[in-house]
Amino acid sequence: MLSQSQVDQMVRDADLASERAEMQISSLLSDLLELRALFLANVTRPLTVREAQLCNVCRVCRGKPGAPFLLEYGKEFAHPKCLEGD
Secondary structure, three states, X not given: OOOHHHHHHHHHHHHHHHXXXXXXHHHHHHHHHHHHHHHHHHXXXXXXXXXXXXXXXXXXXXXXXXXXXXXXXXXXXEOHHHHHOO
16 A cells, blocks of 8 residues: 555656656747748738648638638638639
């Protein structure tokens, strides 16, 4: 059977591991957002449907999805008004 001090140490170790994992996830998320911004800044053509889905933006104007918005999976990911001029 484990002593109370052993249990306490295991809890502290688990807390430290959890904090490290949270920091790593936060760092990765920050890197992904930076890559997304760089991608969107360097692509001048309308995005493909898949690119728009991955970036969660209208494939034509690159604005955030909002009503009305076509979300036909694999077929379209854009504002209807943007598609009129596409």
